[in-house]
Amino acid sequence: MTEFPDTAHIRLEARGPVLRIWLNRPELRNAMSAQMVREILATFAAIREDRSLRVVVLRGAGGTFCAGADLKNLAGAAEAPPVGATDAADELKQSNRRFGLMLETVNSAPQAVIAAVEGYAMGGGFGLACVADITIATEDARFAMTEVTLGVVPAAISPFVVRRIGLTAARRFGVSGARLSGAQAREAGIAHLAVRDAAALEAAVTDAINQILQCAPEAVAETKRLMLRAAGPAPLSELLDQAAESFVRAVRGSEGREGTKAFVEKRKPAWATRIE
Numbered sequence: 245m246t247e248f249p250d251t252a253h254i255r256l257e258a259r260g261p262v263l264r265i266w267l268n269r270p271e272l273r274n275a276m277s278a279q280m281v282r283e284i285l286a287t288f289a290a291i292r293e294d295r296s297l298r299v300v301v302l303r304g305a306g307g308t309f310c311a312g313a314d315l316k317n318l319a320g321a322a323e324a325p326p327v328g329a330t331d332a333a334d335e336l337k338q339s340n341r342r343f344g345l346m347l348e349t350v351n352s353a354p355q356a357v358i359a360a361v362e363g364y365a366m367g368g369g370f371g372l373a374c375v376a377d378i379t380i381a382t383e384d385a386r387f388a389m390t391e392v393t394l395g396v397v398p399a400a401i402s403p404f405v406v407r408r409i410g411l412t413a414a415r416r417f418g419v420s421g422a423r424l425s426g427a428q429a430r431e432a433g434i435a436h437l438a439v440r441d442a443a444a445l446e447a448a449v450t451d452a453i454n455q456i457l458q459c460a461p462e463a464v465a466e467t468k469r470l471m472l473r474a475a476g477p478a479p480l481s482e483l484l485d486q487a488a489e490s491f492v493r494a495v496r497g498s499e500g501r502e503g504t505k506a507f508v509e510k511r512k513p514a515w516a517t518r519i520e
Contacts, residue, residue, distance in 0.1 A: 246294045249287060253280035255305065256287065261298040262453055262519060263291065263355075270306025275314040276368040278339055281346045288349045295461040299453050301358045302350075302376060307442070308363025310372060312390060343368065344400035351375035351404060352472060354465030356456045360449050361426065361435065362442055366390045371401025373434060374408040377468070380448045381426035381435040393421040407475055409433045454518040460499040461515065466490050 248256050255266040265287060267274035291297050304310055350357060350372065359376035361369075365387045373379050373387065381387075389405065391398040398405070398418055406414045413432055416422070430438040439448050456464070470487055494500045499515070506513040 246291050246297060248290055249283065251283040251287070253277055254283045254287070258297070260519065261296060261457060261517065262301065263287075263297050263299070264301045264303065267302070267304045267310055270304070270308070272314065273308045273311035273364055274304040274306070274369070275311050276343070277314045278342070281339075281343050285342070285346050285349055288353055292354065295354075295465070298355055298461045298464070299358065299456050300353065300355050301360060301449060301453070302372065303360040304363065304369075306363075309359070309361040309365045309385070310369025311364045312367025312369055315394070340400055347371055347375050347400060347404055352468070354468065355461075356459075356464055356468075358449055358452055360445055361385050361387075361429075362445060365429075367398065368401060370434075371398070371404055373429075374401065374404045378437075378452050379429075379435045380437045380439065380445060380452065381429055382441060382445050383426045383438045385426035385429070385435075385438075386423050387426070387429045387434060388421055388423045389417045390421050392419060450519065457518055458512075458516045460503060460513065462497065462499050463494055463503075466494060 246258075248258070251268075253267075253269055255268040257264040257266070265284065267276075267280065269275060269277065269280070288300075291300070356378070357376045359373045359379040361373055361379060361381040362385050365373045365381075365385060367388075367390050370387055370389050373381075389398045389401070402414065402418060405418070408414075409432055417424070417432075424432060424434070426435060426438040429435040437448055439445050470483075470490055473483055473486065495504070499513075502515075503513045
């Protein structure tokens with residue numbers, strides 16, 4: 245059984261095969277703090293090898309997803325005094341790199357990751373929505389790459405946004421800081437589904453979880469690995485060699501044997517389950 249880290253800026257709710265991670269600074273619209281980043285990293289590290297946890301749901305407490313970076317902390321870093329300024333710059337660089345590592349960790353998690361977005365998904369929250377396997381938003385949610393409006397750049401999130409929606413759309417939002425509704429985010433490819441309200445959001449998340457729970461967990465993990473490699477710079481011949489090896493491992497593994505046997509026997513495989 246996974247031993248979860250102690251957390252203060254996120255709240256963890258594990259129920260059967262589903263882990264819900266609540267960004268939990270509602271008084272600040274769940275602004276992303278350094279501590280929150282560390283806690284998310286620690287949580288995903290703790291569950292990485294646990295295939296009994298099959299779905300991770302990311303959501304914000306208090307009716308909003310994530311308003312981006314904690315601007316008070318960012319402002320403090322920007323106003324660092326000249327004495328020790330090099331150390332302050334290094335610390336800021338490391339902090340941004342750690343945030344990038346967090347996005348990369350969520351992006352490559354072997355579990356299926358669902359982002360449930362309501363309220364605001366700004367800056368870092370926009371990036372977090374772009375690394376989920378399935379992103380579901382309320383129609384009135386608000387998405388934006390707001391960094392340029394603050395005189396900074398969307399450094400860590402840009403590679404993930406480009407991979408999510410392509411260079412042309414990413415450039416449009418990156419250079420303008422334009423706000424999108426949840427419905428517009430779906431049209432742009434940031435979200436996969438836009439729903440009416442919070443109740444519909446919860447129902448859609450449950451439906452997505454139940455669909456994922458019909459799938460074999462190791463097959464899901466390997467599918468994600470293959471797709472992420474396909475999006476990278478690896479030569480196609482190398483990727484297809486790896487894909488063939490993965491296919492053989494899957495077919496000859498316990499999940500492949502059970503899945504094909506269940507198909508022949510016209511029954512659900514052993515891993516198929518659902519939540520209410």
